Amino acid sequence: MPQTVLVTAATGNVGPHALAQLLEAGVTARALVLKDDPNIGRVPEGVELFEGDLEDPDSLDAALEGVDAVFLMWPFFTTSVETAPAVVRKIEAAARRVVLVSSVGVHIGLERVDNNCHAYLEELLEDTALEWTFLRTTGFQANALGFAGQIRNGGTVHFPYGAATRTSVHEADVAAVAVASLTERGTAHAGQKYLVTGPLAESQEEQVRIIGEVIGRELEWRDIEHQAARDAMVGAGWPPSYADGALDYFRMLTTEAEVGSTVVEEVTGRPARTFREWALEHTAVFR
Numbered sequence: 001m002p003q004t005v006l007v008t009a010a011t012g013n014v015g016p017h018a019l020a021q022l023l024e025a026g027v028t029a030r031a032l033v034l035k036d037d038p039n040i041g042r043v044p045e046g047v048e049l050f051e052g053d054l055e056d057p058d059s060l061d062a063a064l065e066g067v068d069a070v071f072l073m074w075p076f077f078t079t080s081v082e083t084a085p086a087v088v089r090k091i092e093a094a095a096r097r098v099v100l101v102s103s104v105g106v107h108i109g110l111e112r113v114d115n116n117c118h119a120y121l122e123e124l125l126e127d128t129a130l131e132w133t134f135l136r137t138t139g140f141q142a143n144a145l146g147f148a149g150q151i152r153n154g155g156t157v158h159f160p161y162g163a164a165t166r167t168s169v170h171e172a173d174v175a176a177v178a179v180a181s182l183t184e185r186g187t188a189h190a191g192q193k194y195l196v197t198g199p200l201a202e203s204q205e206e207q208v209r210i211i212g213e214v215i216g217r218e219l220e221w222r223d224i225e226h227q228a229a230r231d232a233m234v235g236a237g238w239p240p241s242y243a244d245g246a247l248d249y250f251r252m253l254t255t256e257a258e259v260g261s262t263v264v265e266e267v268t269g270r271p272a273r274t275f276r277e278w279a280l281e282h283t284a285v286f287r
């Protein structure tokens, strides 16, 4: 079993779960954090902190010194961050194992090397001597945090494609599949491209209804038109190709449910968490 694992995007949605689970497994858990990271409080106690920036590969040297494995999450939209090849080379020089959070978009062929960081990173890692595992995840249940402001301020959620049916996955389950892949003896997880999803297919509108049920308020969904949603996303900094990809995918999911898998249960031995469980854990954010 690896003794020391480095986690990137450590203060994001998945990172804190992964760090806590690594500690529980008896592994030395390291978090890569930015200088003066305002979210440092999300890192569990007992984790080793290392300052480093994925846009500056040399800044990762101290964090990678002596690691056995890396849980790599790439917190950038596009392949325009030029440091990915150098970061991957540094991981290859330091570690034996790597787990990458990739995306369902790669699984279904929507995300390609020329248009998306997940496919690009998979290609870079496949070309190394590392024991790699890719977690091609559907949307995180935490994406519903994006509805929180509208739910607190009136209760009508304006968003595109309410009928889009998602198999959203709990961030703790993404972390659990990663921790199993990072820490279990043997090479069963090496070379695996796992499709990691939640247990149920629910429309976005249903997710909002479930949030309403757990906080005891009736909530309303109003679809935003495709073009207005695209303008808002690009205005908020999304690269146009990403906005188009996401919206075309949502539109597709109004007529066919998102793909699902039983990987969480197969790999971790426990059922994947439902969106209702996630909502019950986060009621305070929506009240």
Ligand SMILES: NC(=O)c1ccc[n+]([C@@H]2O[C@H](COP(=O)([O-])OP(=O)(O)OC[C@H]3O[C@@H](n4cnc5c(N)ncnc54)[C@H](OP(=O)(O)O)[C@@H]3O)[C@@H](O)[C@H]2O)c1
Binding pocket: 008, 009, 010, 011, 012, 013, 014, 015, 032, 033, 034, 037, 038, 039, 040, 052, 053, 054, 055, 073, 074, 075, 076, 101, 102, 103, 104, 137, 138, 139, 140, 143
């Ligand atoms: N959300 C989804 O539905 C979805 C679906 C499929 C795949 N994914 C993948 O899942 C991954 C994990 O997502 P997440 O939501 O947990 O995290 P995230 O939002 O992608 O990343 C946020 C984390 O990255 C850190 N960070 C930002 N810039 C950095 C830099 N230059 N160097 C080092 N760290 C930096 C942030 O630090 P601060 O605390 O300073 O902000 C924060 O800890 C994503 O990277 C994405 O590739 C997400």
